[in-house]
Amino acid sequence: MQEEGKINAPHSFLRLQAFLTAWALLALLLSAAQAKAAPSRIISLSPAVTEILFALGEGGRLAGVTDFCKFPPAATRLPKVGGFLNPSYERMLSLGPDLIIHQADSKAIADFARQAGFKNLAVSMLTLKEIFHTIETLGALLDRQAAAAALSSKLRAELKSRKDEIAPLGRKSVFLLLGVGNEPAQTLYGVGPDTYLGELLALAGGDNILSPSLPPYPKINKEFLIARSPEVIIEVGPAVLPQEELTRRKNQWRQYSTLQAVKDEAIHFLGGDELLVPGPRFILVLDRFIQALHPERPPRPAEAGLPSGAPEP
Numbered sequence: 001m002q003e004e005g006k007i008n009a010p011h012s013f014l015r016l017q018a019f020l021t022a023w024a025l026l027a028l029l030l031s032a033a034q035a036k037a038a039p040s041r042i043i044s045l046s047p048a049v050t051e052i053l054f055a056l057g058e059g060g061r062l063a064g065v066t067d068f069c070k071f072p073p074a075a076t077r078l079p080k081v082g083g084f085l086n087p088s089y090e091r092m093l094s095l096g097p098d099l100i101i102h103q104a105d106s107k108a109i110a111d112f113a114r115q116a117g118f119k120n121l122a123v124s125m126l127t128l129k130e131i132f133h134t135i136e137t138l139g140a141l142l143d144r145q146a147a148a149a150a151l152s153s154k155l156r157a158e159l160k161s162r163k164d165e166i167a168p169l170g171r172k173s174v175f176l177l178l179g180v181g182n183e184p185a186q187t188l189y190g191v192g193p194d195t196y197l198g199e200l201l202a203l204a205g206g207d208n209i210l211s212p213s214l215p216p217y218p219k220i221n222k223e224f225l226i227a228r229s230p231e232v233i234i235e236v237g238p239a240v241l242p243q244e245e246l247t248r249r250k251n252q253w254r255q256y257s258t259l260q261a262v263k264d265e266a267i268h269f270l271g272g273d274e275l276l277v278p279g280p281r282f283i284l285v286l287d288r289f290i291q292a293l294h295p296e297r298p299p300r301p302a303e304a305g306l307p308s309g310a311p312e313p
Contacts, residue, residue, distance in 0.1 A: 038061075038141065038142045038143050039061065039097075039098045039099035039119070039141070039142070040061050040098060041061070041063040041095065041096060041097045041098045041099070042061050042062050042063060042097060042098070042099045042100075042101060043062075043063055043064040043065070043081055043092055043095060043097040043099070043100045043101070044062055044064070044065050044066070044069065044101050045065075045066055045081070045084070045087065045100065045101065045102040045103065045106065045109060046066070046101065046102065046103055046123065046125070047065075047066065047068050047069045047070070047071070047273075047277045047279065048125050048131070048134075048277050048278045048279035049101050049123060049134070049138070049279075050062065050065050050066075050069040050071075050075050050279075051071055051072070051075075051277065051279035051280055051281065052134065052135055052138055052151075052279055052280060053138065053142075054072050054074065054075065055151055055279075055280045056135075056138065056139060056142065056144050056147045056148060056151060057144070057147060058138075058142050058144060059072075059074055059075070061142065062075075062078055063078075063079065063095045063096070063097050064078060064079040064080065064081045064091070064092065064095045064097065065078045065079075065080065065081065066080065066081060066082065066083055066084065066087075067080050067082060067083045068083060068084070070273055071273060071274070071277070071279075071281070079091070079095060081095070084103075084106075087108075087109065089112055089116075092112075092116075092118075093116060097118055098118070098119060099118070099119045099120070099121060099141075100113045100118050100119070100120045100121070101120070101121045101123060101138075102120060102121075102122060102123075103122065103123065103124065103125075104122040104123060104124040105124075106122070110122060121137075121141070123137065125196070125278040125279075126195060126196065126216065126278075127194065127195065127196050127199060128159075128196050128199050128200075128282070130196075130278075131196060131278050131279070131282065132152050132155070132156075135148050135151055135152050135280075136148050136149075136152065139151075151280065155280060155282075155283060158283045158286075159203060159283070159286070162203065162204075162283075162286055162287070162290060163203050165297075166204065166205045166290055166293075166294060166297070169205055169293075169294050169297065170205065171205050171206065171207050172205065172206060172207065172230075172231040172232050172293055173206075173207045173209055173228070173229075173230045173231045173232070173260075174201060174206035174207060174208060174209065174230050174231070174232045174233070174234060174293070175190065175209050175210075175220075175225060175228070175230040175232075175233045175234070175261070176190065176191040176197065176198065176201050176206070176208060176210075176234050176236070177189060177190050177191060177220070177233070177234070177235050177236070178190075178191060178217065178235075178236060178237070179235040179236055179237030179241075179269065179270075179271070187219050187220070187221065188219070188220045188225070189217050189218070189219060189220070190210050190214075190217065190218055190219075190220045191208075191210070191216075191217060191236070192208070192210050192211075192212065192214055192215065192216045192217065192218065193208040193210060193211075193212050194212050194216060195216050195217070196278045196282060197236065197275075197285070198210075200282060200285055200286045200289055201234075201289055203286055203289075204286055204289035204290040204292075204293050204294075205290070205293050205294065206232065206234075206289065206293055209228040209230050222256070225256065225259065226256065226258060226259065229258065229259050229260050229261075230259065230260065230261050231260045231261055231264070231266060232261050232266045232267075232268070232292065232293060233253070233259075233261040233262075233266065233267045233268070234268045234270060234289065234292050235249075235267075235268070235269050235270065236270045236271075236275045236276070237269070237270070237271050237275070237276075238271065238272070238273050238275065238276050239271050239272075239273075240271035240272060241269055241271055246269055249269065250267060253267050268292040270288050270289075270292065272288075275288075287299070287300050
Protein backbone atom coordinates (compact mmCIF):
# COMPACT_ATOMS: atom_id res chain seq x y z
CA MET A 1 0.00 0.00 0.00
CA GLN A 2 1.38 3.40 -1.06
CA GLU A 3 2.13 5.79 1.81
CA GLU A 4 0.25 9.11 1.79
CA GLY A 5 2.26 12.00 0.25
CA LYS A 6 4.65 9.75 -1.63
CA ILE A 7 4.72 9.33 -5.41
CA ASN A 8 4.58 5.93 -7.01
CA ALA A 9 7.65 6.46 -9.24
CA PRO A 10 7.13 3.51 -11.61
CA HIS A 11 3.48 4.41 -12.18
CA SER A 12 4.27 8.09 -12.72
CA PHE A 13 7.02 7.21 -15.19
CA LEU A 14 4.69 4.98 -17.18
CA ARG A 15 2.09 7.75 -17.38
CA LEU A 16 4.73 10.22 -18.59
CA GLN A 17 6.03 7.74 -21.11
CA ALA A 18 2.53 7.13 -22.45
CA PHE A 19 1.92 10.88 -22.71
CA LEU A 20 5.17 11.44 -24.64
CA THR A 21 4.42 8.53 -26.94
CA ALA A 22 0.95 9.91 -27.69
CA TRP A 23 2.38 13.37 -28.32
CA ALA A 24 5.04 11.98 -30.65
CA LEU A 25 2.38 10.05 -32.54
CA LEU A 26 0.21 13.17 -32.82
CA ALA A 27 3.18 15.18 -34.08
CA LEU A 28 3.92 12.45 -36.61
CA LEU A 29 0.32 12.47 -37.82
CA LEU A 30 0.30 16.27 -38.07
CA SER A 31 3.57 16.18 -40.00
CA ALA A 32 2.20 13.56 -42.36
CA ALA A 33 -0.97 15.60 -42.87
CA GLN A 34 1.07 18.68 -43.70
CA ALA A 35 3.20 16.69 -46.11
CA LYS A 36 0.05 15.48 -47.87
CA ALA A 37 -1.67 18.87 -47.81
CA ALA A 38 -2.02 20.50 -51.20
CA PRO A 39 0.57 23.25 -51.76
CA SER A 40 -0.80 26.76 -51.31
CA ARG A 41 2.18 28.90 -52.38
CA ILE A 42 3.18 27.67 -55.82
CA ILE A 43 5.72 29.29 -58.09
CA SER A 44 5.01 28.43 -61.72
CA LEU A 45 7.93 28.69 -64.11
CA SER A 46 5.80 27.69 -67.09
CA PRO A 47 3.04 29.76 -68.73
CA ALA A 48 1.30 26.50 -69.62
CA VAL A 49 1.29 25.35 -65.98
CA THR A 50 -0.06 28.75 -64.94
CA GLU A 51 -2.93 28.44 -67.43
CA ILE A 52 -3.72 24.89 -66.32
CA LEU A 53 -3.87 25.94 -62.67
CA PHE A 54 -6.30 28.74 -63.49
CA ALA A 55 -8.35 26.40 -65.69
CA LEU A 56 -8.65 24.06 -62.69
CA GLY A 57 -9.86 26.98 -60.57
CA GLU A 58 -6.66 26.99 -58.53
CA GLY A 59 -5.01 30.23 -59.62
CA GLY A 60 -5.29 31.47 -56.04
CA ARG A 61 -2.55 29.04 -55.02
CA LEU A 62 0.03 30.84 -57.15
CA ALA A 63 2.59 32.89 -55.24
CA GLY A 64 4.66 33.82 -58.31
CA VAL A 65 4.90 33.34 -62.07
CA THR A 66 7.31 34.07 -64.91
CA ASP A 67 7.47 37.28 -66.92
CA PHE A 68 5.90 35.32 -69.78
CA CYS A 69 2.74 34.27 -67.93
CA LYS A 70 0.22 36.57 -69.60
CA PHE A 71 -2.98 34.55 -69.53
CA PRO A 72 -5.44 34.79 -67.96
CA PRO A 73 -5.22 38.51 -67.13
CA ALA A 74 -5.14 37.68 -63.41
CA ALA A 75 -1.76 35.99 -63.97
CA THR A 76 -0.22 39.31 -65.01
CA ARG A 77 -0.97 40.74 -61.56
CA LEU A 78 0.99 38.07 -59.71
CA PRO A 79 4.59 38.58 -58.48
CA LYS A 80 7.14 37.94 -61.22
CA VAL A 81 10.21 35.73 -60.81
CA GLY A 82 12.00 36.42 -64.10
CA GLY A 83 12.10 34.35 -67.27
CA PHE A 84 13.31 30.96 -68.46
CA LEU A 85 16.87 32.09 -69.03
CA ASN A 86 17.11 34.65 -66.23
CA PRO A 87 15.09 33.46 -63.23
CA SER A 88 15.40 35.55 -60.08
CA TYR A 89 16.42 33.15 -57.34
CA GLU A 90 16.35 35.95 -54.78
CA ARG A 91 12.75 36.76 -55.67
CA MET A 92 11.77 33.11 -55.37
CA LEU A 93 13.41 32.87 -51.97
CA SER A 94 11.53 35.95 -50.77
CA LEU A 95 8.18 34.49 -51.84
CA GLY A 96 8.64 31.41 -49.65
CA PRO A 97 7.00 28.84 -51.94
CA ASP A 98 5.97 25.39 -50.81
CA LEU A 99 6.32 24.12 -54.39
CA ILE A 100 8.15 25.21 -57.54
CA ILE A 101 6.84 23.78 -60.83
CA HIS A 102 9.24 23.95 -63.75
CA GLN A 103 9.96 22.41 -67.11
CA ALA A 104 11.63 19.02 -67.14
CA ASP A 105 14.79 20.34 -68.77
CA SER A 106 15.33 23.07 -66.14
CA LYS A 107 18.11 21.36 -64.18
CA ALA A 108 19.34 24.64 -62.70
CA ILE A 109 15.90 25.33 -61.22
CA ALA A 110 15.65 21.81 -59.80
CA ASP A 111 19.10 22.17 -58.20
CA PHE A 112 18.16 25.55 -56.71
CA ALA A 113 14.94 24.19 -55.25
CA ARG A 114 16.70 21.28 -53.59
CA GLN A 115 19.47 23.46 -52.17
CA ALA A 116 16.91 25.98 -50.84
CA GLY A 117 14.79 23.23 -49.32
CA PHE A 118 11.79 23.81 -51.60
CA LYS A 119 9.76 21.00 -53.10
CA ASN A 120 9.83 21.01 -56.90
CA LEU A 121 7.90 19.31 -59.66
CA ALA A 122 9.28 18.88 -63.19
CA VAL A 123 6.74 18.65 -66.02
CA SER A 124 7.07 18.12 -69.76
CA MET A 125 4.51 19.35 -72.28
CA LEU A 126 6.12 18.74 -75.65
CA THR A 127 3.20 16.65 -76.94
CA LEU A 128 -0.55 16.50 -76.46
CA LYS A 129 -0.15 13.32 -74.43
CA GLU A 130 2.21 15.10 -72.06
CA ILE A 131 -0.15 18.08 -71.76
CA PHE A 132 -2.97 15.78 -70.65
CA HIS A 133 -0.60 13.99 -68.27
CA THR A 134 0.35 17.31 -66.69
CA ILE A 135 -3.30 18.26 -66.22
CA GLU A 136 -3.90 14.95 -64.42
CA THR A 137 -0.73 15.32 -62.35
CA LEU A 138 -1.66 18.80 -61.17
CA GLY A 139 -5.20 17.67 -60.44
CA ALA A 140 -3.92 14.88 -58.20
CA LEU A 141 -1.40 17.17 -56.52
CA LEU A 142 -4.07 19.72 -55.59
CA ASP A 143 -6.75 17.17 -54.75
CA ARG A 144 -8.70 18.39 -57.76
CA GLN A 145 -8.95 15.11 -59.63
CA ALA A 146 -12.56 15.69 -60.64
CA ALA A 147 -11.80 19.12 -62.10
CA ALA A 148 -8.77 17.75 -63.95
CA ALA A 149 -10.81 14.85 -65.35
CA ALA A 150 -13.52 17.26 -66.48
CA LEU A 151 -10.99 19.54 -68.15
CA SER A 152 -9.27 16.65 -69.94
CA SER A 153 -12.61 15.19 -71.01
CA LYS A 154 -13.75 18.52 -72.43
CA LEU A 155 -10.51 19.04 -74.34
CA ARG A 156 -10.59 15.51 -75.78
CA ALA A 157 -14.19 16.02 -76.87
CA GLU A 158 -13.23 19.27 -78.61
CA LEU A 159 -10.39 17.53 -80.41
CA LYS A 160 -12.65 14.73 -81.63
CA SER A 161 -15.36 17.15 -82.70
CA ARG A 162 -12.99 19.09 -84.91
CA LYS A 163 -11.33 15.98 -86.29
CA ASP A 164 -14.72 14.63 -87.36
CA GLU A 165 -15.76 17.97 -88.87
CA ILE A 166 -12.76 18.41 -91.14
CA ALA A 167 -12.35 14.74 -92.13
CA PRO A 168 -14.31 15.18 -95.41
CA LEU A 169 -12.36 18.31 -96.39
CA GLY A 170 -9.19 16.56 -97.54
CA ARG A 171 -5.56 17.06 -96.56
CA LYS A 172 -2.80 19.43 -97.69
CA SER A 173 0.97 19.35 -97.44
CA VAL A 174 2.21 22.03 -95.04
CA PHE A 175 5.43 23.69 -93.97
CA LEU A 176 4.91 24.82 -90.38
CA LEU A 177 7.60 27.14 -89.03
CA LEU A 178 8.41 29.29 -86.06
CA GLY A 179 8.13 32.99 -86.81
CA VAL A 180 10.60 34.18 -84.19
CA GLY A 181 13.45 35.89 -86.00
CA ASN A 182 12.83 33.93 -89.20
CA GLU A 183 13.43 35.44 -92.61
CA PRO A 184 12.62 33.49 -95.80
CA ALA A 185 15.95 34.61 -97.23
CA GLN A 186 17.80 32.95 -94.35
CA THR A 187 17.68 29.67 -92.40
CA LEU A 188 14.20 28.76 -91.24
CA TYR A 189 13.18 26.78 -88.16
CA GLY A 190 10.48 24.24 -88.88
CA VAL A 191 8.08 22.53 -86.48
CA GLY A 192 8.21 18.75 -86.56
CA PRO A 193 5.22 16.38 -86.57
CA ASP A 194 5.94 14.92 -83.12
CA THR A 195 5.48 18.24 -81.29
CA TYR A 196 2.12 19.37 -79.91
CA LEU A 197 1.91 21.96 -82.72
CA GLY A 198 2.72 19.25 -85.25
CA GLU A 199 0.00 17.03 -83.79
CA LEU A 200 -2.53 19.87 -83.94
CA LEU A 201 -1.56 20.49 -87.56
CA ALA A 202 -2.25 16.84 -88.41
CA LEU A 203 -5.64 17.02 -86.67
CA ALA A 204 -6.44 20.12 -88.75
CA GLY A 205 -5.85 18.20 -91.97
CA GLY A 206 -2.22 19.12 -92.62
CA ASP A 207 0.52 16.73 -93.73
CA ASN A 208 3.79 18.02 -92.32
CA ILE A 209 6.57 18.03 -94.92
CA LEU A 210 9.10 17.37 -92.14
CA SER A 211 9.97 13.81 -91.18
CA PRO A 212 9.60 12.50 -87.62
CA SER A 213 13.25 11.47 -87.85
CA LEU A 214 14.31 15.14 -87.77
CA PRO A 215 14.72 17.10 -84.51
CA PRO A 216 11.49 18.64 -83.14
CA TYR A 217 12.42 22.13 -84.41
CA PRO A 218 15.01 21.65 -87.17
CA LYS A 219 16.77 24.21 -89.32
CA ILE A 220 15.47 24.01 -92.88
CA ASN A 221 17.37 25.16 -95.94
CA LYS A 222 16.07 26.50 -99.24
CA GLU A 223 16.85 23.36 -101.21
CA PHE A 224 14.81 21.17 -98.87
CA LEU A 225 11.84 23.52 -99.06
CA ILE A 226 11.92 23.74 -102.87
CA ALA A 227 12.11 19.96 -103.16
CA ARG A 228 9.05 19.46 -100.94
CA SER A 229 7.03 22.39 -102.38
CA PRO A 230 4.28 22.49 -99.72
CA GLU A 231 0.75 23.52 -100.61
CA VAL A 232 0.46 25.71 -97.51
CA ILE A 233 2.98 27.62 -95.39
CA ILE A 234 2.04 28.54 -91.82
CA GLU A 235 4.30 30.72 -89.71
CA VAL A 236 3.50 30.94 -86.00
CA GLY A 237 4.81 33.49 -83.51
CA PRO A 238 4.04 34.97 -80.10
CA ALA A 239 2.73 38.30 -81.38
CA VAL A 240 0.39 39.55 -84.08
CA LEU A 241 2.43 41.22 -86.81
CA PRO A 242 1.47 44.70 -88.05
CA GLN A 243 0.21 44.90 -91.62
CA GLU A 244 3.43 46.49 -92.86
CA GLU A 245 5.48 43.57 -91.53
CA LEU A 246 3.03 41.05 -92.96
CA THR A 247 3.35 42.61 -96.40
CA ARG A 248 7.14 42.62 -96.18
CA ARG A 249 7.29 38.95 -95.23
CA LYS A 250 4.87 37.91 -97.95
CA ASN A 251 7.00 39.74 -100.49
CA GLN A 252 10.09 37.90 -99.26
CA TRP A 253 8.41 34.57 -99.81
CA ARG A 254 7.97 35.44 -103.49
CA GLN A 255 11.64 34.54 -104.07
CA TYR A 256 10.44 30.92 -103.79
CA SER A 257 8.30 31.29 -106.88
CA THR A 258 8.20 27.55 -107.60
CA LEU A 259 6.58 26.67 -104.28
CA GLN A 260 2.93 25.69 -104.60
CA ALA A 261 2.05 27.73 -101.52
CA VAL A 262 3.59 30.84 -103.08
CA LYS A 263 1.78 30.26 -106.39
CA ASP A 264 -1.53 29.88 -104.57
CA GLU A 265 -0.79 32.68 -102.08
CA ALA A 266 -1.45 30.16 -99.32
CA ILE A 267 0.95 31.69 -96.79
CA HIS A 268 -0.41 32.40 -93.33
CA PHE A 269 1.11 34.33 -90.43
CA LEU A 270 -0.49 33.40 -87.13
CA GLY A 271 0.37 35.44 -84.06
CA GLY A 272 -0.67 35.17 -80.43
CA ASP A 273 0.78 33.95 -77.16
CA GLU A 274 -1.50 30.89 -77.15
CA LEU A 275 0.32 29.55 -80.21
CA LEU A 276 3.50 28.82 -78.26
CA VAL A 277 2.00 27.93 -74.87
CA PRO A 278 1.05 24.23 -74.61
CA GLY A 279 -1.84 24.80 -72.23
CA PRO A 280 -5.64 24.34 -72.37
CA ARG A 281 -5.94 26.94 -75.13
CA PHE A 282 -4.39 24.57 -77.68
CA ILE A 283 -7.95 24.11 -78.97
CA LEU A 284 -7.82 27.71 -80.19
CA VAL A 285 -4.58 26.90 -82.01
CA LEU A 286 -6.26 23.95 -83.70
CA ASP A 287 -9.10 26.22 -84.85
CA ARG A 288 -6.61 28.65 -86.37
CA PHE A 289 -4.82 25.87 -88.20
CA ILE A 290 -8.15 24.59 -89.54
CA GLN A 291 -9.05 28.07 -90.76
CA ALA A 292 -5.69 28.43 -92.53
CA LEU A 293 -6.00 25.05 -94.24
CA HIS A 294 -9.74 25.24 -94.97
CA PRO A 295 -10.63 28.92 -95.45
CA GLU A 296 -13.96 27.91 -96.98
CA ARG A 297 -15.07 26.63 -93.58
CA PRO A 298 -16.83 29.22 -91.36
CA PRO A 299 -14.53 30.13 -88.44
CA ARG A 300 -15.57 29.26 -84.91
CA PRO A 301 -16.00 32.02 -82.32
CA ALA A 302 -12.74 32.50 -80.40
CA GLU A 303 -14.26 31.45 -77.10
CA ALA A 304 -15.71 28.24 -78.56
CA GLY A 305 -12.47 26.39 -77.99
CA LEU A 306 -12.13 27.20 -74.33
CA PRO A 307 -13.14 24.40 -71.97
CA SER A 308 -15.89 25.07 -69.47
CA GLY A 309 -14.52 26.81 -66.41
CA ALA A 310 -11.40 28.07 -68.17
CA PRO A 311 -10.73 31.80 -68.13
CA GLU A 312 -11.65 33.57 -71.33
CA PRO A 313 -9.49 36.20 -73.07
